[in-house]
Amino acid sequence: DIVMTQSPDSLAVSLGERATVNCKSSQTILYGSNNKPYLSWYQQKPGQPPKLLIYWASARESGVPDRFSGSGSGTSFTLTISSLQPEDVAVYYCQQYYSVPHTFGQGTKLEI
């Protein structure tokens, strides 16, 4: 199995400041035929299902605010929230869908 390791486990950021969540995969998740990393980022608020924010490591899902961005390559990836808003308080997960099982990171809890 590909192990996805997120850091930090929890993070407190002031409103309007930048928040950064990291995700490392234990092996490559770059799909050779299209050169895309098969990595997604999700946001989960309490009592709600996860919400897709980013796929292909950096492609923003439709309707997601542009303060959310994804980057990275190889085995290291980052989710950045450029200016933290109150509604961004949530747990954030990365997931690889390069190989079965499609493993998730352990989650990063983001607080104000």
Add this chain to the structure above:
Amino acid sequence: QVHLQESGPGLVKPSETLSLTCTVSGGSLSGYFWTWVRQAPGKGLEWIGYIYSSGSSTYNPSLRSRVTISADTSTNQFSLRLNSVTTEDTAKYYCARRRTSSSGIDSWGQGILVIVSS
């Protein structure tokens, strides 16, 4: 806008079979990957598996011996069966949709809590 809704028993006895159904509205099953993900109370997300609309399914190897995902295009539903459950299978179970083989999971149900207890 596709909508997914899980249904099924909220309580299952140990060693019995957990059976859940996901009803899809606002869209067809055709052309998508229909997925189950679970989340134990206070824990992270665990991918269970998916079925493509053609009927081929792929499972988490850790659950493969106990899990079956099936789909019924006539009712626009897909289902999860997990045999021989233990208390470790207590979780909220989400049904979800992945658009393509190269995209993330873009639509989720609200989830259903299943408790395994005698």
